[in-house]
Amino acid sequence: MLDVRALRQDPQSAAKRLKIRGFDFDVERFDLLESQRKSLQAETEQLQNERNTKSKAIGKAKAAGEDIAPLVAEIGNLGDRLDVARENFNQLQDEYQLFLRGVPNLPDASVPAGADEEDNEELSRWGKIPNFNFDPKDHVDLGAGGALDFETAAKISGSRFVVMHGGVVRLQRALAQFMIDTHVNEHGYHEVYVPYIVNADSLYGTGQLPKFADDQFKVAGEAEFYLIPTAEVPVTNIYRDEIVAGERLPIKHVCHTPCFRREAGSYGRDTRGMIRQHQFEKVELVQLVHPNESWNALEELTAHAESILKKLELPFRTVVLCGGDLGFSAAKTVDLEVWLPGQGQYREISSCSNFLDFQARRMQARFRAGGDKPELLHTLNGSGLAVGRTLIAVLENYQDGDGRVHIPDVLRPYMGGMQTLDMASGA
RNA sequence: GGAGAGGUGUCCGAGCGGUCGAAGGAGCACGCCUGGAAAGUGUGUAAGGGGUAACUCUUCGAGGGUUCGAAUCCCUCCCUCUCCGCCA
Incomplete structure (x- = not known):
């Protein structure tokens, strides 16, 4: 929610800035x-x-x-x-x-104008796009030997789910562990475990409700419960209606959860494979910081997410989302896009956002410095990373053309020293 | 799920129809004391909203009700604790 007092003072300039994201105030x-x-x-x-x-x-x-x-x-x-x-x-x-x-956050001055992802602005590229001396497969073909089974998933649940087998499952688990350990040990995050079912107030606090109810899985029953679409919701809401001591800032949490999304309205897009699933694993980074620090924190948090890709030696690029592609609550978002050889393109694997006080105002998440009045926090979050998509990226980038996938060095300790995955035999 | 006890400010805790936005304490802030600190001591200190201001409104888990008047009485719901039941 925007600051009403600021709105009252100058509604025209707010309207002007909201135009950048295509919102008509x-x-x-x-x-x-x-x-x-x-x-x-x-x-x-x-x-x-x-x-x-x-x-x-x-x-x-x-x-x-x-x-x-x-x-x-x-x-x-x-x-x-x-x-x-x-x-x-x-x-x-x-x-x-x-x-x-219903009014979204004001985009930061550095957010480029634009309608959709076509207008996002590339910031940087990292890594070398691999040159295969064979035709690289996409993850669906790589897993066709049985490692990735979409048909069985469709039987037991429906479309946009997957059943995985053997080494690939372990690889996914290894990825999550590796990410969490890195963020805890090298980046100073504190790990939390949270409920995967939340109430409506929590979704309201982070901005998924009331506007995006159709994207959520609602749990049947008398009480209004939802499956979490991202760990951002339960983790940020830890601080809803709280006043934390200023000395505790910045608060940095890492949290691994499954995420559940209905993705209504996206039918026909990414129907193949694991790119867009109703259920996927994600390691999320959440920060609650002093208002003066949030822009630094965004850079820092983005670098933390990038470091995972670098350690995995996966080529990626960073883009600033244009106004039209910006999420409801975000003032600015930087996406990391990993190279997927099977698709021959970069695909989003992390989304790092600064929400300023927009979420904090909705959920009254505040801090108090000394004897001062409580002040709203600034909140940020980013994927560090989307585990399911990282798995795809590893499979596609590390394939050898003979039905094997090499395990990235940093993951080997988590894989019992295993060096390759034999995809042909169902992994 | 059953029985009982509770949910009050940053925290702990008193209040159980009117002068209560709420005693007392901790914490915090600012003084005094001190070479400096600790201890001691004095003062202040809930949050949110409206109004240029004087001032004013709301909030004692949430929502209803009774009343001229509700933190206090009644109803519903949520949550916590203790005991019992069930169960990974």
């Missing part, structure tokens, strides 16, 4: 809501004040042993008038809140 509607709010609030509070004053007088009179009947009579239909005023005010507030909650 209705200034007229905002002004109207704002002026209605003002008058209704003043009216309601005036009545409330009257009631408080008179009730207090009754209390005093009673304590003094006086007759309170005339005072009570004086109140008359004040209660009813107050009810009406309150009802009107609440109704408007609901409308106002709905309007404000």
Whole structure:
């Protein structure tokens, strides 16, 4: 959620910046809501004040042993008038809140204009795209010997799931362990384990609700529960409605979880293989930092994610998302895209974002420095990395043309020293 | 799932129809004391909103209700603890 006070001061410039992400901020509607709010609030509070004053007088009179009947009579239909005023005010507030909650974060000045991923801006490239003396397969073909079984997954669940077998499964597990260990031991993150089912407040806090309910898996039952679409949700919400001591900052968490996404609206895209699944593994990095530090933290966090790709020696590039491709809550996002030989293109494998105080305001995540007033934190997160896609990248980049995949050096300790995976035999 | 006890400010904890936004303590901030610190001591210190301001409104787990007036009474729900049951 944006700062309403800042919005009130200059709605025009906010509208201008929101244009960069293709969001049409209705200034007229905002002004109207704002002026209605003002008058209704003043009216309601005036009545409330009257009631408080008179009730207090009754209390005093009673304590003094006086007759309170005339005072009570004086109140008359004040209660009813107050009810009406309150009802009107609440109704408007609901409308106002709905309007404000639907407004995405302001893109940072460094975010390029643009409509979709075509307009994202490349920042850098790393690594050498491998030159095969054979036709590189994509991961689906590599796993066709039985290691990756999409048909069985479709039988037991549906499309966009996978059953994996043997060494590939271990490789995925090794990747996750390697990532977590690196972030904990080398980058100073604190590992957490969190629930995979969260309530609506948590999804609201990080911005998936109310706008993106269709992307979530909702759990049937009386209570409103959802499967997490990313660890960002439970991990960031640890600090919802909390005031942490300033000395604790920055807070840096790493968390490995499965992620569940319905990906509604993306049918027809990436239907082949494991690129876009309803369930996938991810190691997530989350930071909660002092407002002055968040831009540094974004660079740092992005570098942490990059380091995993570098250690795995996977070629990648970094891109800044343009306004149109920017997520709802983000002020700026840098994507890491890994090279996939089977597809002959770079594909997103990590997304690192600075949300400034947008999420923190929604969930009232604050800190207090010394005796000062509590202040909103800045939140950031990034994949460090998407494990399923990293697995694909390893399979495709490390294939040898004879149905084998070489295990990257850094993963061998996690694979019991294994050097190659024999994909042909079902891994 | 059953029985009982609870959920109050940054934290602990008192209050159980009116003068309560809430005693007391810890913590924190600023003084004093000290060569400096610790200890001691004094003062201050809930959050959020509206208003140029004076000032004012809201909030004692959440939501309803009773009342002129609710932290306090009633109802529903959520959560925590203890005991029992079930169970990886």
